[in-house]
Amino acid sequence: MSKTSKNYIAGDWVEGPSSIANTNPSDTNDIIGQYAQASSAQLDDALNSAHIAQRQWAATGLEQRQAVLMKIGEEMMARSAELGELLAREEGKPVAEGKGEVYRAGQFFTYYAAEVLRQSGDTADSVRPNIEVDVRREPMGTVAIISPWNFPTATASWKIAPALAFGNAVIWKPANLTPASAVALAEIISRQEIPKGLFNLVMGSGGSIGQALVESPKVHAISFTGSYDVGRQIARAAAQNLTKFQLELGSKNPLVVMDDADIDVAVAAATGGAFGSTGQKCTASSRLVVHQSIHDEFVERMTASTSALKVGHALEDGTQIGPAASAEQLASNLDYMQLGRDEGCEVVCGGDALELATPGHYMQPALLIGGDNAMRLNREELFAPMACVIKVADYDEALSVANDTDFGLVSGIITQSLSKASHFRRNAESGCVMVNLPTAGTDYHVPFGGRKNSSFGPREQGQYAKELYTQVKTSYISSGNP
Numbered sequence: 001m002s003k004t005s006k007n008y009i010a011g012d013w014v015e016g017p018s019s020i021a022n023t024n025p026s027d028t029n030d031i032i033g034q035y036a037q038a039s040s041a042q043l044d045d046a047l048n049s050a051h052i053a054q055r056q057w058a059a060t061g062l063e064q065r066q067a068v069l070m071k072i073g074e075e076m077m078a079r080s081a082e083l084g085e086l087l088a089r090e091e092g093k094p095v096a097e098g099k100g101e102v103y104r105a106g107q108f109f110t111y112y113a114a115e116v117l118r119q120s121g122d123t124a125d126s127v128r129p130n131i132e133v134d135v136r137r138e139p140m141g142t143v144a145i146i147s148p149w150n151f152p153t154a155t156a157s158w159k160i161a162p163a164l165a166f167g168n169a170v171i172w173k174p175a176n177l178t179p180a181s182a183v184a185l186a187e188i189i190s191r192q193e194i195p196k197g198l199f200n201l202v203m204g205s206g207g208s209i210g211q212a213l214v215e216s217p218k219v220h221a222i223s224f225t226g227s228y229d230v231g232r233q234i235a236r237a238a239a240q241n242l243t244k245f246q247l248e249l250g251s252k253n254p255l256v257v258m259d260d261a262d263i264d265v266a267v268a269a270a271t272g273g274a275f276g277s278t279g280q281k282c283t284a285s286s287r288l289v290v291h292q293s294i295h296d297e298f299v300e301r302m303t304a305s306t307s308a309l310k311v312g313h314a315l316e317d318g319t320q321i322g323p324a325a326s327a328e329q330l331a332s333n334l335d336y337m338q339l340g341r342d343e344g345c346e347v348v349c350g351g352d353a354l355e356l357a358t359p360g361h362y363m364q365p366a367l368l369i370g371g372d373n374a375m376r377l378n379r380e381e382l383f384a385p386m387a388c389v390i391k392v393a394d395y396d397e398a399l400s401v402a403n404d405t406d407f408g409l410v411s412g413i414i415t416q417s418l419s420k421a422s423h424f425r426r427n428a429e430s431g432c433v434m435v436n437l438p439t440a441g442t443d444y445h446v447p448f449g450g451r452k453n454s455s456f457g458p459r460e461q462g463q464y465a466k467e468l469y470t471q472v473k474t475s476y477i478s479s480g481n482p
């Protein structure tokens with residue numbers, strides 16, 4: 001029997017009434033461990049202790065807050081090889097991607113450590129004589145953080161770091177599919193000099209503990225990254241209590257390839273953007289919108305680059321594409337392959353489940369052609385190592401296809417024309433635009449987020465994060481003699 005990892009509640013590691021097993025998707029015989037599921041009474045303990053701890057934390061000196069965040073970040077970066085391997089083992093991403101994710105997660109902490117000291121507000125003269133106005137930001141209070149399994153450490157870190165930096169307490173509900181990396185991060189935070197109860201880890205299913213968390217009137221702000229359907233559910237719960245919230249959801253990102261594209265850049269961007277992280281990312285380019293005059297050459301080159309990708313065990317040297325993160329995800333991927341065929345696409349390569357030396361949720365990355373933008377395949381988020389080529393006649397059609405989606409996280413264009421690149425940047429209906437780059441791959445010091453059904457509420461990352469994690473207070477101070 002493997003050991004059961006605990007939840008971190010009110011400053012203590014506590015057992016739960018039940019636990020779940022964490023399975024390696026590269027080798028389902030490998031059970032990483034058991035993970036305690038928090039009860040609703042434990043959630044309440046977390047919320048009550050957070051309320052008290054937050055006041056102490058907000059009153060803690062800025063340099064102490066900064067030092068705590070810096071230490072967390074530095075430890076994550078220093079241990080990125082070890083923690084990245086654990087992440088790769090439980091999620092299925094190639095180990096190099098796992099290490100990169102943990103390192104980046106550390107950078108979110110060191111970045112927000114510095115933000116702690118960026119203290120500035122506004123002052124103004126009142127319209128009335130002898131009265132001054134002071135405008136400053138204060139913490140929200142207790143923040144609920146709900147994160148997905150696909151970037152379990154990075155998404156959580158880009159929420160936890162600013163939440164703490166701006167003086168809040170945190171209740172974190174990670175995805176049940178990836179609890180090991182959550183416990184690892186919580187363990188680092190638990191060793192810092194912070195008030196007991198400031199940071200809490202509550203593992204459990206979204207439908208039970210996640211739902212109870214977002215419905216609690218003891219929560220003052222919610223940051224959620226995950227699927228559209230769950231996001232709407234959270235919005236309903238938040239509206240009921242008038243809790244401030246932010247949603248980062250799915251997408252259906254287009255990569256436009258123009259006739260004047262550098263074909264090497266186009267193929268590299270499309271291959272990485274569509275199949276990196278096994279296609280399991282909100283920034284994946286599952287729609288390749290390609291100018292007709294370059295279409296055949298692009299498809300030929302993409303077929304070669306897609307077929308050459310090495311699918312394998314996440315921890316094995318040379319693996320470029322890991323397994324799907326779960327049996328359900330693989331089943332969904334194969335269903336979408338069938339849908340693509342039924343809707344009339346031609347599969348030029350990949351798309352079948354693979355049996356390798358270890359039992360895992362493997363699939364050969366797939367390139368489909370002959371797609372049009374009305375197909376369900378090209379309207380729904382796949383979260384799979386699949387991309388569909390949509391042939392277009394010219395730039396105007398490319399832009400209109402790119403924008404014809406319910407989502408709007410990232411749009412990309414590959415072109416050597418400055419005027420087309422500029423026009424696209426201005427007219428793409430998405431929160432992020434990439435020119436001659438893959439749709440995936442963003443920085444941490446600038447805002448990240450989407451439009452339409454991809455996002456709701458304030459932007460995450462960079463200085464924009466303060467819009468969610470702080471609230472503004474306007475004070476009027478009379479100097480007397482009115």
Ligand code: NAP
Nearest residue numbers: 148149174175176205206210211226227230248249250282
């Ligand atoms: P998900 O099923 O929506 O789950 C996300 C989180 O919400 C998990 O922790 C889940 O818990 C929890 N949850 C589920 N139901 C809940 C409820 N009723 N109340 C509160 N919490 C609940 O998404 P996923 O399958 O983990 O992740 C994939 C999705 O995330 C994709 O749509 C992807 O595009 C999106 N994503 C977006 C971004 C972005 O920044 N835009 C980044 C990464 C991923 P359990 O899973 O443990 O039950």
Ligand code: MG
Nearest residue numbers: 149175177206
């Ligand atoms: Mg899920």
